[in-house]
Amino acid sequence: MPDYGFETLAVHAGQDPDPSTGAVMTPIYQTSTYAQPAVGEHRGFEYSRTGNPTRQALEACLAALEGGSRGLAFASGMAATDAVLHLLQQGDHVLAAHDLYGGSYRIFERVFGQLGLTFSYANAADTQAFLAQIRPDTKLIWLESPTNPLLDLCDLAAISHAAHDQPSSPLVCVDNTFASPYLQRPLDLGADIVLHSTTKYLGGHSDLVGGGLVVRDDALAERLAFLQNAVGAIPGPLDCFLVLRGIKTLPLRMQRHAANAAVIAGFLADDQRVTSVHYPGLETHPQRALVQRQMRNPGGMLSFQVGSAAKARAVAGAARLFTLAESLGGVESLIEVPAAMTHLSVAGSPLEVPSDLIRLSVGVETIEDLLADLDQALGRA
Numbered sequence: 001m002p003d004y005g006f007e008t009l010a011v012h013a014g015q016d017p018d019p020s021t022g023a024v025m026t027p028i029y030q031t032s033t034y035a036q037p038a039v040g041e042h043r044g045f046e047y048s049r050t051g052n053p054t055r056q057a058l059e060a061c062l063a064a065l066e067g068g069s070r071g072l073a074f075a076s077g078m079a080a081t082d083a084v085l086h087l088l089q090q091g092d093h094v095l096a097a098h099d100l101y102g103g104s105y106r107i108f109e110r111v112f113g114q115l116g117l118t119f120s121y122a123n124a125a126d127t128q129a130f131l132a133q134i135r136p137d138t139k140l141i142w143l144e145s146p147t148n149p150l151l152d153l154c155d156l157a158a159i160s161h162a163a164h165d166q167p168s169s170p171l172v173c174v175d176n177t178f179a180s181p182y183l184q185r186p187l188d189l190g191a192d193i194v195l196h197s198t199t200k201y202l203g204g205h206s207d208l209v210g211g212g213l214v215v216r217d218d219a220l221a222e223r224l225a226f227l228q229n230a231v232g233a234i235p236g237p238l239d240c241f242l243v244l245r246g247i248k249t250l251p252l253r254m255q256r257h258a259a260n261a262a263v264i265a266g267f268l269a270d271d272q273r274v275t276s277v278h279y280p281g282l283e284t285h286p287q288r289a290l291v292q293r294q295m296r297n298p299g300g301m302l303s304f305q306v307g308s309a310a311k312a313r314a315v316a317g318a319a320r321l322f323t324l325a326e327s328l329g330g331v332e333s334l335i336e337v338p339a340a341m342t343h344l345s346v347a348g349s350p351l352e353v354p355s356d357l358i359r360l361s362v363g364v365e366t367i368e369d370l371l372a373d374l375d376q377a378l379g380r381a
């Protein structure tokens with residue numbers, strides 16, 4: 001593709017009109033296998049675990065949006081995570097940011113910990129302290145920015161470049177689910193692998209579960225494509241179609257998510273019933289300079305504290321327009337209590353989150369309606 005802008009890539013990358021019919025929307029190639037013209041010859045597709053035209057369109061689009069050379073689609077964000085961890089060998093060490101997605105912590109400790117990988121966690125918001133935790137056996141660095149659910153940032157460029165200078169030259173993987181490629185592109189900042197749960201902002205409509213990886217290095221792409229096919233955790237063509245459709249409006253949605261989140265963060269910051277607000281767009285966010293350097297806008301996720309676990313449960317339970325649900329990144333607003341829901345799997349660990357924390361995934365609804373709902377929910381706590 002020519003050097004198109006992000007919005008153009010979101011609509012078109014990987015999605016030329018179908019050559020045989022002219023269909024403008026990528027067809028859902030709901031097939032497991034492909035007729036071969038002769039023994040040992042094929043037209044690019046043999047079997048749909050290995051390759052499928054709808055999935056290929058999504059993979060090309062993901063690669064274009066993240067500025068990579070190769071995208072790989074998976075059945076879920078966790079399946080994508082599994083593929084990255086399978087690059088490692090027994091005895092290898094992974095250094096991860098300390099407030100990471102609960103499911104990532106679970107697969108690290110309870111699946112790959114059993115198979116001989118070792119994991120440690122450090123605060124990646126403190127670049128120097130984090131880098132000091134890299135060991136001679138560290139083969140992978142796992143970052144999220146902004147983090148879930150406290151919305152801290154880490155300096156992706158500084159950590160990626162310093163990590164590559166270490167003797168063990170660890171791969172740097174960035175889980176870019178919270179930001180989406182519209183807000184930040186980790187490969188441009190020096191990361192090796194970008195991971196997405198396409199379930200969230202890329203899909204954008206809470207109607208599918210999916211994952212993706214994007215890389216620049218061809219050898220790394222080959223290893224991951226081998227794992228994608230060998231392990232087989234691939235998405236079906238209908239889900240690939242839905243992600244592609246969602247991506248077309250990603251820039252529009254991200255602008256509205258961020259605009260609504262900024263107003264809500266301001267409202268909560270001024271409210272006596274709220275003890276603290278975590279949102280990268282607030283002037284009070286401790287990493288404002290990094291937000292401006294690293295992200296196009298501060299995104300649609302925020303969290304806030306209300307003083308006690310009981311109040312947090314009451315507020316989340318009293319919301320009406322904000323749906324009480326896990327997940328994030330859809331057009332509809334969601335509310336949840338991480339300590340009791342998404343982050344239950346890290347309870348009792350060093351990654352435990354404050355029990356009075358409420359997380360919002362701010363949707364694209366009318367802002368006055370969202371504010372009124374939060375106001376009445378806080379009033380009933």
Ligand SMILES: *Cc1c(COP(=O)(O)O)cnc(C)c1O
Binds near residue numbers: 104210
């Ligand atoms: C949801 C999520 C995942 C896991 O993705 P699934 O699609 O649910 O498997 C990983 N990382 C982050 C930051 C997430 O929000």
